[in-house]
Amino acid sequence: xxxxxxxxxxxxxxxxxxxxxxxxxxxxxxxxxxxxxxxxxxxxxxxxxxxxxxxxxxxxxxxxxxxxxxxxxxxxxxxxxxxxxxxxxxxxxxxxxxxxxxxxxxxxxxxxxxxxxxxxxxxxxxxxxxxxxxxxxxxxxxxxxxxxxxxxxxxxxxxxxxxxxxxxxxxxxxxxxxxxxxxxxxxxxxxxxxxxxxxxxxxxxxxxxxxxxxxxxxxxxxxxxxxxxxxxxxxxxxxxxxxxxxxx
Numbered sequence: 001x002x003x004x005x006x007x008x009x010x011x012x013x014x015x016x017x018x019x020x021x022x023x024x025x026x027x028x029x030x031x032x033x034x035x036x037x038x039x040x041x042x043x044x045x046x047x048x049x050x051x052x053x054x055x056x057x058x059x060x061x062x063x064x065x066x067x068x069x070x071x072x073x074x075x076x077x078x079x080x081x082x083x084x085x086x087x088x089x090x091x092x093x094x095x096x097x098x099x100x101x102x103x104x105x106x107x108x109x110x111x112x113x114x115x116x117x118x119x120x121x122x123x124x125x126x127x128x129x130x131x132x133x134x135x136x137x138x139x140x141x142x143x144x145x146x147x148x149x150x151x152x153x154x155x156x157x158x159x160x161x162x163x164x165x166x167x168x169x170x171x172x173x174x175x176x177x178x179x180x181x182x183x184x185x186x187x188x189x190x191x192x193x194x195x196x197x198x199x200x201x202x203x204x205x206x207x208x209x210x211x212x213x214x215x216x217x218x219x220x221x222x223x224x225x226x227x228x229x230x231x232x233x234x235x236x237x238x239x240x241x242x243x244x245x246x247x248x
Contacts, residue, residue, distance in 0.1 A: 028224035037175025038198035050201035068231035075116035094120035152203035154181035
């Protein structure tokens with residue numbers, strides 16, 4: 001996915017992420033939760049505290065991704081993502097302040113004005129930048145590309161391919177909408193099928209499979225768990241960090 005730059009500093013196999021991945025996946029092997037068909041097809045509006053945890057598979061690499069709305073501020077919603085993927089040295093966490101929820105009918109690259117600020121951490125290194133500063137336009141582009149690599153931000157078709165019932169680690173979901181979409185993987189646009197349920201926060205994605213031109217899967221993700229409250233940030237407050245450490 002367009003996460004290549006996020007991990008640009010390390011491509012070294014490491015036991016620590018592998019153990020963490022195993023622990024997370026083992027703790028979410030399955031749930032007896034049954035989710036009734038949603039009463040609406042509209043994506044749930046963002047609220048502070050929402051979070052969604054996904055298993056992620058890219059070729060032979062396995063990991064997990066957690067998205068969350070950890071706070072709101074003058075700049076908008078602070079959207080935080082933690083990515084732990086095998087074959088990379090450390091867990092990566094970043095959060096970006098978006099003035100409002102993205103329009104999922106359009107590519108994020110067409111919505112540059114949404115991004116206000118950004119903070120990222122890998123290992124002991126932390127970077128914070130004001131994305132309204134034109135000097136950080138390159139970083140803004142990189143952040144947009146990264147977000148476009150997550151299925152929850154895939155550009156969605158107004159059509160659907162039917163309804164189904166699907167079982168994933170997070171539970172059994174009834175009345176799931178099967179929806180074609182488009183996302184970016186390694187700077188190439190790929191078709192992706194989304195299994196959508198409106199009760200799931202942050203885009204409603206229960207499962208996603210992106211394929212190449214030969215219809216072979218290049219990315220697969222499924223919902224492990226989710227919640228509507230209690231999302232916590234792993235990163236420092238942006239304004240406090242800017243005051244005490246400074247911006248890059």
